[in-house]
Amino acid sequence: MGIPTKDASVVIVGAGPAGLMLAGELRLAGVDVIVIERLPRPTGESRGLGFTARTMEVFDQRGLLRRFGEVETSPHGHFGGLPIDFSLLDGKHFAAKTIPQADTEKMLFEWAAGEGADIRRGWELVGLRDDGAGVDIDVGTPDGARRLRAGYLVGCDGGRSAVRKAAGFDFPGTAATREMFIADLTGATIKPRVIGETVPGGMAMGGPIAGGITRIVVCEMGAPPRKRAEPPPFEEVAAAWQRLTGEDISHGTPVWTTSFGDATRQVTEYRRGRVILAGDAAHIHLPAGGQGMNASIQDSVNLGWKLAAVINGWAPPALLDTYHSERHEVGKRLLMNTQAQGLLFLNGDEVQPLRDVLSELLRYEDVRRHLALMVTGLEIRYEVGPGDHPLLGMRMPHVDLLTVSAATSTTRLLHPARGVLIDLAGDGGLRAEAAAWADRIDVVNAVPATQEAGPLSGLSAVLLRPDGYVAWAAPGSGDDLETVLRRWFGAPGAGAKHEPVAAGSAVAQ
Numbered sequence: 027m028g029i030p031t032k033d034a035s036v037v038i039v040g041a042g043p044a045g046l047m048l049a050g051e052l053r054l055a056g057v058d059v060i061v062i063e064r065l066p067r068p069t070g071e072s073r074g075l076g077f078t079a080r081t082m083e084v085f086d087q088r089g090l091l092r093r094f095g096e097v098e099t100s101p102h103g104h105f106g107g108l109p110i111d112f113s114l115l116d117g118k119h120f121a122a123k124t125i126p127q128a129d130t131e132k133m134l135f136e137w138a139a140g141e142g143a144d145i146r147r148g149w150e151l152v153g154l155r156d157d158g159a160g161v162d163i164d165v166g167t168p169d170g171a172r173r174l175r176a177g178y179l180v181g182c183d184g185g186r187s188a189v190r191k192a193a194g195f196d197f198p199g200t201a202a203t204r205e206m207f208i209a210d211l212t213g214a215t216i217k218p219r220v221i222g223e224t225v226p227g228g229m230a231m232g233g234p235i236a237g238g239i240t241r242i243v244v245c246e247m248g249a250p251p252r253k254r255a256e257p258p259p260f261e262e263v264a265a266a267w268q269r270l271t272g273e274d275i276s277h278g279t280p281v282w283t284t285s286f287g288d289a290t291r292q293v294t295e296y297r298r299g300r301v302i303l304a305g306d307a308a309h310i311h312l313p314a315g316g317q318g319m320n321a322s323i324q325d326s327v328n329l330g331w332k333l334a335a336v337i338n339g340w341a342p343p344a345l346l347d348t349y350h351s352e353r354h355e356v357g358k359r360l361l362m363n364t365q366a367q368g369l370l371f372l373n374g375d376e377v378q379p380l381r382d383v384l385s386e387l388l389r390y391e392d393v394r395r396h397l398a399l400m401v402t403g404l405e406i407r408y409e410v411g412p413g414d415h416p417l418l419g420m421r422m423p424h425v426d427l428l429t430v431s432a433a434t435s436t437t438r439l440l441h442p443a444r445g446v447l448i449d450l451a452g453d454g455g456l457r458a459e460a461a462a463w464a465d466r467i468d469v470v471n472a473v474p475a476t477q478e479a480g481p482l483s484g485l486s487a488v489l490l491r492p493d494g495y496v497a498w499a500a501p502g503s504g505d506d507l508e509t510v511l512r513r514w515f516g517a518p519g520a521g522a523k524h525e526p527v528a529a530g531s532a533v534a535q
């Protein structure tokens with residue numbers, strides 16, 4: 027006898043940063059979504075300790091940044107341990123430094139659940155079948171086996187993704203060559219060591235993080251990669267730390283420990299039929315420069331509106347394919363830069379000449395800017411169509427705006443996750459032209475709030491995609507507005523249709 031379970035347009039596997047961000051984005055577009063998460067409750071553990079400038083912007087454009095309260099930011103960054111001052115970048119935000127990943131996940135959970143996502147903890151995907159019309163998902167739950175049926179299944183289930191394996195995605199790359207440890211602890215004092223501080227025999231970094239806790243990261247030369255079922259015992263981490271630094275921390279109290287490696291892999295396609303991957307499920311790499319969670323969140327922001335457009339019935343034919351073409355390229359560069367950083371900070375004296383050459387190059391502002399843009403994700407330029415305006419395909423930076431009745435900003439206009447056509451020249455014709463897309467696009471008459479129009483300088487209008495990237499700018503785009511509206515927002519008046527979830531039994535096995 028089976029207990030009927032709820033069908034959904036989308037089932038997301040994994041309530042990590044990628045899964046929760048995607049759930050929230052889909053809900054903003056009115057899509058019904060179930061998130062299944064195998065852990066009955068959050069672990070409270072934090073691999074990441076902050077997020078990049080671009081993720082600050084992404085949270086801000088959904089009105090989420092304020093949920094953290096005061097966010098401490100810092101312009102100090104690095105590339106492979108070589109310091110870079112990020113204040114040379116344009117933008118409203120620097121990276122957040124003191125928000126543990128667990129707090130980010132908590133914020134995203136509360137947001138997504140508040141928007142109506144159905145998040146089921148203790149539910150683990152154990153199998154799936156895409157029959158072309160929908161996906162059957164076999165799930166283990168505290169109450170026994172269940173089967174869900176969804177229009178689409180998105181695997182946001184991390185580096186060891188069961189979805190990736192079950193759906194047969196190719197995941198080429200290089201295997202881990204070494205094992206590294208992290209331990210958060212209290213009750214033991216260490217000499218603070220910054221990233222890139224090599225010591226004879228390996229790399230050791232550590233220092234205070236929030237809440238009176240000290241974090242250490244240890245990489246011993248020659249420590250072979252190991253598959254562990256359990257986190258490494260604190261004694262093992264403390265012993266490695268002592269061998270490298272001479273400091274005895276064995277009397278400390280561990281908060282948590284984990285081991286990780288430098289395996290670098292990426293799926294060859296981000297979607298196979300009705301099964302899609304986002305986040306670590308699609309790409310794994312050395313955690314260098316704090317980028318993984320950011321890339322995962324941004325995968326989801328890229329995917330959310332496109333998948334919603336398909337489900338809501340207005341997606342132009344190739345829209346969902348651009349999720350792969352845009353994010354695979356971003357992931358490829360992420361793998362490249364984390365591998366390069368690993369070579370710099372995880373090796374010994376043999377790479378010192380390389381560090382020295384790069385240090386010399388870093389005296390040039392263009393080089394610093396190039397690397398800073400790369401690791402913050404602010405370099406991303408999507409292929410949006412012909413044109414020579416520098417904003418095309420780039421993320422829209424924050425600009426304060428005034429409408430006839432209120433103060434607003436480019437950031438604020440993106441809160442509802444819809445397209446935004448900003449008419450800066452009061453051209454009534456634009457509004458009339460976009461009227462047939464009114465269910466997908468907000469048309470706003472506004473002018474920059476200050477004399478300094480910044481990136482909007484010289485423009486009469488700009489069209490933003492729901493993910494905050496510039497699809498069209500006038501003058502400067504090689505296409506007319508209607509062509510671009512059709513390219514990114516589908517046929518006029520085609521919205522508001524919901525693709526029905528193909529009929530399925532949705533019963534327990």
Ligand SMILES: Cc1cc2nc3c(=O)[nH]c(=O)nc-3n(C[C@H](O)[C@H](O)[C@H](O)COP(=O)(O)OP(=O)(O)OC[C@H]3O[C@@H](n4cnc5c(N)ncnc54)[C@H](O)[C@@H]3O)c2cc1C
Pocket residue numbers: 039040041042043044045062063064065073074075076077127149150151152182183184185187188189208286304305306307313315316317318319320321322
């Ligand atoms: C040591 C270390 C330090 C890091 N530091 C940083 C940093 O400073 N900054 C940064 O940006 N990134 C950092 N990262 C990377 C970051 O932690 C990941 O990129 C991020 O967690 C990926 O998010 P995700 O949602 O894709 O996957 P995950 O966070 O791994 O979430 C996947 C979720 O899926 C669930 N799940 C798995 N299998 C199933 C299943 N079969 N059924 C149901 N649920 C399932 C899991 O329980 C989990 O909750 C670090 C990583 C490591 C290892």
